[in-house]
Amino acid sequence: MTFAPTALIGESFVGDGVNAAHTNIVLGRRGGPVETAWATALATPSAGHVPFVTVLKPSVPVQPPTLFVPKAAAVGELHERATWGAAQAGLALGVTDALGDLIPLDEAANLLIIAAIWVNPAVDDLDEAFANQRAAAFRAVAAAVAGTPKVDDVLAVARSGAANPFYTPGEALVAKTAVTR
Template identity: 55%
Template sequence: MYIGESFIGSGVNAAHINTVFGARTGPAGTAWASSLASPSAGHVPFVAVLAPSVPVKPLTLFVTKAAPTNDTHGTLIWGPAQAGVAAGVADAVADGTLPGATIEENVVIAAVWVNPDADDADTVYRNNREATARALRNGLIGEPHIDTVLAARHRPHNPFYTAPTGDPFTEKKQ
């Protein structure tokens, strides 16, 4: 089983994707089937499709991290974000990241963040496509390397927070 992560873009139309890739007969397959059969309020996993009745392969379960807050947000999740995830999985197959010979034996789970304030369908699509392909690639090659992780611990940051410089906790641990 391979777990990947990627954050692409900035602002309200950025994409944050977490992926799990693994065998249908292993823990990834069990999680895939269990998630599909266990929706919760606002979080209804569904099979990502490239077009109606054309699911991407390997079969990919789209799981939203944010419950739809309004019709526009729901449309961005079900429309461009889903299309981006499906295309990103297909890109990973086309470029050889995911082994084509085992497509029917594996599954993908994509946990997808679409900001409730997102407002540009094409940017949501592009960011989710790139983030999905990159998360799958990162998972399969073990990125980021531990040296990158250890270096980043001195100044953790994300789009919502940056640790202060001169953080006494960080300085004690160096």
């Protein structure tokens, strides 16, 4: 069986407050739709959202090659250092941590990853941002490879409503706006 025949999708949110990391990844094979999306994103940056190849160190790109796509335009010196420095390093090590355990070593050269990364413009701790991003990257790859969450898990969670770090509707509002089936 071929690992990641077309595309695998994963998501993870790690941490609290302004140093939290939110990571979405698409993992797929070279020669497929993920490669087309990877090359297109790299070749067509938009103002404030310039994708770049994730490196462990200058001239040492992570494997599988991983495209870092910022969700927030870098504003100010600390946010720029958090995005291009701490979050990039966390992503690089999180993906590398997945090699062998989650991504077969003999498949790494055949794969590509697109990672959409949120770094809060109010970030205030580069070390915490790095640690959160490393964990979020690994967990996003793990979710992609495992195909989680499963539909039954999503439906079970949905029964209690929806919530995210930026908004949680009250129970009365959830009940009031429920769709009748």
